[in-house]
Amino acid sequence: MTPHGEVETPVFMPVGTLASVKGVSQDVLEELGVQILLGNTYHLYLRPGVAQVRRLGGLHRFMAWPRAILTDSGGFQVFSLSELRKISEEGVTFRSHLDGSSHFFCPESAMGAQIALGADIIMAFDECPEYPAGDGRARASMELTLRWAERSKRYFEEHKGEVPWNAGAGGRATQELFGIVQGGMDPGLRKESAERTVEMDFPGYAIGGLSVGEPRTLTREMVEATVEYLPAEQPRYLMGVGTPEEIVEYAGLGIDMMDCVLPTRAARHGLLFTSAGKVSIKQAKYAGDEGPVDAACGCRVCQRYSRAYLRHLYASNEVLAQVLNTVHNLSFYLDTMRAVRHSISLGKGARFLSEVWPQPRP
Numbered sequence: 001m002t003p004h005g006e007v008e009t010p011v012f013m014p015v016g017t018l019a020s021v022k023g024v025s026q027d028v029l030e031e032l033g034v035q036i037l038l039g040n041t042y043h044l045y046l047r048p049g050v051a052q053v054r055r056l057g058g059l060h061r062f063m064a065w066p067r068a069i070l071t072d073s074g075g076f077q078v079f080s081l082s083e084l085r086k087i088s089e090e091g092v093t094f095r096s097h098l099d100g101s102s103h104f105f106c107p108e109s110a111m112g113a114q115i116a117l118g119a120d121i122i123m124a125f126d127e128c129p130e131y132p133a134g135d136g137r138a139r140a141s142m143e144l145t146l147r148w149a150e151r152s153k154r155y156f157e158e159h160k161g162e163v164p165w166n167a168g169a170g171g172r173a174t175q176e177l178f179g180i181v182q183g184g185m186d187p188g189l190r191k192e193s194a195e196r197t198v199e200m201d202f203p204g205y206a207i208g209g210l211s212v213g214e215p216r217t218l219t220r221e222m223v224e225a226t227v228e229y230l231p232a233e234q235p236r237y238l239m240g241v242g243t244p245e246e247i248v249e250y251a252g253l254g255i256d257m258m259d260c261v262l263p264t265r266a267a268r269h270g271l272l273f274t275s276a277g278k279v280s281i282k283q284a285k286y287a288g289d290e291g292p293v294d295a296a297c298g299c300r301v302c303q304r305y306s307r308a309y310l311r312h313l314y315a316s317n318e319v320l321a322q323v324l325n326t327v328h329n330l331s332f333y334l335d336t337m338r339a340v341r342h343s344i345s346l347g348k349g350a351r352f353l354s355e356v357w358p359q360p361r362p
């Protein structure tokens with residue numbers, strides 16, 4: 001339960017990088033049943049700026065989104081997008097990918113930014129090692145992330161009630177800060193990182209540092225090496241995954257929350273996920289195809305438009321192509337998670353999760 005409504009788990013969170021899920025308006029996201037959105041602190045910090053969002057009453061109000069929001073700490077984008085970053089014990093200096101201007105992020109400033117933005121769930125500032133990481137790098141990075149987690153928590157506890165939109169009944173702060181497990185691709189480090197992060201006592205835990213270019217089998221291995229050391233009664237969030245097949249699989253491993261740019265990014269490139277596998281709508285073979293994208297999908301796109309029309313929109317570079325493709329893909333992901341929740345509620349649980357995903361895997 002968040003101050004902006006209940007979030008049923010396992011849940012898929014669409015990515016709204018710049019306070020917008022690219023191509024889809026908030027009323028449509030509500031209609032699709034999106035319960036929680038992800039916003040990126042790094043992007044919002046650079047544009048429009050945290051102070052501006054704060055003046056405008058916080059992120060929920062600014063983007064007119066009444067349901068729950070999660071913001072990441074900005075760490076991952078600093079490490080993946082920005083240039084000339086310089087990491088020290090204190091924090092990280094980096095250049096904006098927009099205009100080359102110099103900035104500094106540290107646990108305290110990342111918490112300050114996220115408190116001002118006012119998401120329901122915010123993330124500790126972590127360091128994400130590259131893949132493959134050199135010898136000793138994964139441990140050093142994990143130790144730094146643990147020290148930064150302590151600083152994040154301390155700052156958060158001292159400042160969490162400082163903006164009015166985070167105050168609940170009786171003036172209690174309503175934001176929750178989650179810790180992040182790192183440890184590279186080493187199962188021993190993953191276990192240690194999980195145990196030491198849990199000792200700090202966060203209300204939820206994320207598994208970070210995955211989906212950074214490693215093979216999928218290794219991703220799964222690391223999830224398995226981590227998830228069993230995280231308390232099952234608290235939310236467990238796997239950051240930045242995956243395909244529809246993978247999100248079902250990870251839910252089966254006990255993951256409660258996932259986010260991924262895949263459904264929205266793939267949609268903009270004409271790649272649609274369906275119950276019969278992937279459809280690349282740009283292909284000429286769909287030019288005369290009067291069927292829907294997915295006959296098993298109840299979304300507003302599949303109810304109304306043909307593959308032929310969607311192919312035409314894409315080939316003509318119409319803005320509507322991106323909008324409709326994104327709506328379908330998001331709907332497919334959300335329906336997949338709904339089916340997983342239904343399967344769990346029937347008491348079938350993880351063992352039968354494959355039933356909600358009947359088609360052969362690629």
Ligand SMILES: [Zn+2]
Nearest residue numbers: 297299302328
């Ligand atoms: Zn559809």
